[in-house]
Amino acid sequence: MKELEWIDDYFSGRLSPVDRQHFEASLLKNTPFAQTVAFYLLARQVARKETRRNIKPLPVRRLPGWVVGAVAASLVFLLGLSWYFWLRPTPPSATELVEHYLTGNYYHLPTTLDGRKDSLTTGAHYVNEGRWQEAKAVFESILERQPDHPDALKLAGLVSLRLGQYDQAIDRFHRLGQQSDLYANPGIFLEALAYLKRGQPMDKNRAENLLRTVIQDNLEGKDEAEQLVKRIKGN
Structure with missing residues (x-):
C-alpha cells in the first residue's frame, strides 16, 4: 500500500x-x-x-x-x-495510552536478551512473529525452572497481557516488581498497566496507587506514569 x-x-x-x-x-x-x-x-x-x-x-x-x-x-x-x-x-483514555505504550515499546522485542539467551531469544522471535501462545510456552517453561527470572517474568507477563489473560499478567508483573536487586525494574509500572487493561471494579484505583509509587520512587516508567495519572483523574 x-x-x-x-x-x-x-x-x-x-x-x-x-x-x-x-x-x-x-x-x-x-x-x-x-x-x-x-x-x-x-x-x-x-x-x-x-x-x-x-x-x-x-x-x-x-x-x-x-x-x-x-x-x-x-x-x-x-x-x-x-x-x-x-x-x-477527545483526549485519549488511559486504556488507549496503555495500548499505545505497549505497542510502541513491547510488541516488537530485541532478539538478544540476558539470562538464558537461547530460550529467551526463541520466545522473542515468537513474539515478533505474533505467535503468542508459543512465546508464552517458552517463557513459562523458563519460570518453571527459575521462578524469579526477571526477563522471563516480564516477557511472560507481556504475552499474557497481549492474550487478554490479565490475572496471569498481574501475577508475573507483581512478582517482578518485588525484586529489589535489579538496576531497572519495570514490574510495578507494568502491573499498573495490566490493571488498567483488565478494568474490573477497583482496578483503576489499584493502578493509580501503583503509578504514584512509580512517580514518587522515580522508578522505570515514571514519565508515562505521570501521563496516565492525569488521564485517570480526567476520566
Whole structure:
C-alpha cells in the first residue's frame, strides 16, 4: 500500500485494529514517516479551508518543505510520545495510552536478551512473529525452572497481557516488581498497566496507587506514569 493511502485509510477509520497498531508504532519510531503524516494533515487542513471558500484547493506539492518540517517538529516536540492524539476530538483514555505504550515499546522485542539467551531469544522471535501462545510456552517453561527470572517474568507477563489473560499478567508483573536487586525494574509500572487493561471494579484505583509509587520512587516508567495519572483523574 502506498504511504499516503495508508495514512488516509488510518484517519478515515478504514484500517483493521492490527494495521492501526502497526501504523501507530511506525509513527513513533520513524521520523520521516511522522513528517509525512504532518504533511498530509497540513495539506488536508488547507484543502478544507479552500473548499469552504469555494476556491480550488492548493496542491500539496506547493507546500514549502520547511513548513512541513516545522509542523512535524513542533507536533513531536510539544506532544511527545502521543502527539497524534491531539488530532482526535477527545483526549485519549488511559486504556488507549496503555495500548499505545505497549505497542510502541513491547510488541516488537530485541532478539538478544540476558539470562538464558537461547530460550529467551526463541520466545522473542515468537513474539515478533505474533505467535503468542508459543512465546508464552517458552517463557513459562523458563519460570518453571527459575521462578524469579526477571526477563522471563516480564516477557511472560507481556504475552499474557497481549492474550487478554490479565490475572496471569498481574501475577508475573507483581512478582517482578518485588525484586529489589535489579538496576531497572519495570514490574510495578507494568502491573499498573495490566490493571488498567483488565478494568474490573477497583482496578483503576489499584493502578493509580501503583503509578504514584512509580512517580514518587522515580522508578522505570515514571514519565508515562505521570501521563496516565492525569488521564485517570480526567476520566
